[in-house]
Amino acid sequence: MATGTKKLGKLYGVGVGPGDPELITLKGLKVLKAVSYVFTASSAKNEYSLSSRTIEPHLDDKKQLINLSFSMQKDTAVREKYWEKNSLLVLEKLREGKDVAFVTVGDPMTYSTFGYLMRTILEKEPETDIEIIPGITSYQAAAAAAKVVLSENNQNLFVMSGVEGIELLKNAPSDFLRSLNNIVVLKVYKKYGKIMKSLKELGLVDRAILVSNCTLKNETIKLGPELDGTSNQYPPYFSLLLIRKNEN
Ligand SMILES: C[S@@+](CC[C@H](N)C(=O)[O-])C[C@H]1O[C@@H](n2cnc3c(N)ncnc32)[C@H](O)[C@@H]1O
Known part of the structure; x- marks a missing residue:
């Protein structure tokens, strides 16, 4: 339960596959259509997000897409700052009781930013309900x-x-x-x-x-x-x- 009275929303990690919009799973698509917000990721160096390009053809204009930028630097301390900042942005929506999805290229459990984000969120809200939809790597x-x-x-x-x-x-x-x-x-x-x-x-x-x-x-x-x-x-x-x- 969130610190306020509202029940925390649910966090989905959705693998959207390698880039072809037709290679997303039916389950992943169903989740993306149902949630209130979809978070995408890009590198802090450029705003290009393949995951966002992959899902855009499937979503109507009204869907709230929020891009989060992450550092790809080797220095863990620098990368941690981005995980921290981005986890707070995702938590803000979860604490409003909204269900959200974080999309990732390929599979969320294979070399993905989702792992870091999930752990950082669980440190702050250990009760967060999380479901992971695998993707084609x-x-x-x-x-x-x-x-x-x-x-x-x-x-x-x-x-x-x-x-x-x-x-x-x-x-x-x-x-x-x-x-x-x-x-x-x-x-x-x-x-x-x-x-x-x-x-x-x-x-x-x-x-x-x-x-x-x-x-x-x-x-x-x-x-x-x-x-x-x-x-x-x-x-x-x-x-x-x-x-x-x-x-x-
Ligand atoms: C951060 S990892 C993401 C891996 C991804 N989660 C997966 O399940 O495949 C990024 C690397 O995945 C590989 N990659 C991802 N999408 C690709 C694609 N469409 N074609 C070729 N390589 C790709 C490249 O080696 C790239 O450097």
């Missing part, structure tokens, strides 16, 4: 677009962030590396050159597929031999690598 959509199997039979799938490069794989014990059949690297963006260099050292460039802006109009799929890791150019922010160590 970027890498599921990328595997479908590239028509490659992510894993089958007794294969292992390893999903990692590329923010620090992929030294983790380079330094992994050889039997661990051997046990990974398929690898997904998200957030390749500015570390692309470094990642490609490591892939080369691992002998995996030919096994890699770079998928950018998946399910969007400017989607591109580049196969291993086409990948250039030597230039200083990096791919769009919405890019990931699928690395299939075995043929499938």
Whole structure:
């Protein structure tokens, strides 16, 4: 119960999928139509919000969309300030008794700001009723677009962030590396050159597929031999690598 007399509204974390408005779930859409406010997220550096672009075609003009900007800086203290500020904005509506949704690209429990927001809200209002509607992740959509199997039979799938490069794989014990059949690297963006260099050292460039802006109009799929890791150019922010160590 909120500090006042009003019952707290319910918070929904809604995954809206990789960007194609048709890849949102029926349940997610139902929630977005029902709630009083929909919060979207963008980087503090620019106001672009893919989640907002994804849901706009589904909502009527009267729907209250509120964009929250978040810092993507490495410094946790800076990022915490944004979680704090944004959690208070969401709580303000919850304390008015309104149901609200926070939308996220892909899935809310996979590399999403929603986790931070949820924890910050629960610290302030531990009784908050929260429901999470999963979404199709970027890498599921990328595997479908590239028509490659992510894993089958007794294969292992390893999903990692590329923010620090992929030294983790380079330094992994050889039997661990051997046990990974398929690898997904998200957030390749500015570390692309470094990642490609490591892939080369691992002998995996030919096994890699770079998928950018998946399910969007400017989607591109580049196969291993086409990948250039030597230039200083990096791919769009919405890019990931699928690395299939075995043929499938
Ligand atoms: C903050 S993470 C968000 C992950 C998301 N929650 C998910 O479930 O896929 C951002 C990273 O997801 C990947 N990504 C998200 N949408 C994408 C898309 N449409 N095409 C390619 N990569 C995408 C990129 O690697 C990007 O750097």
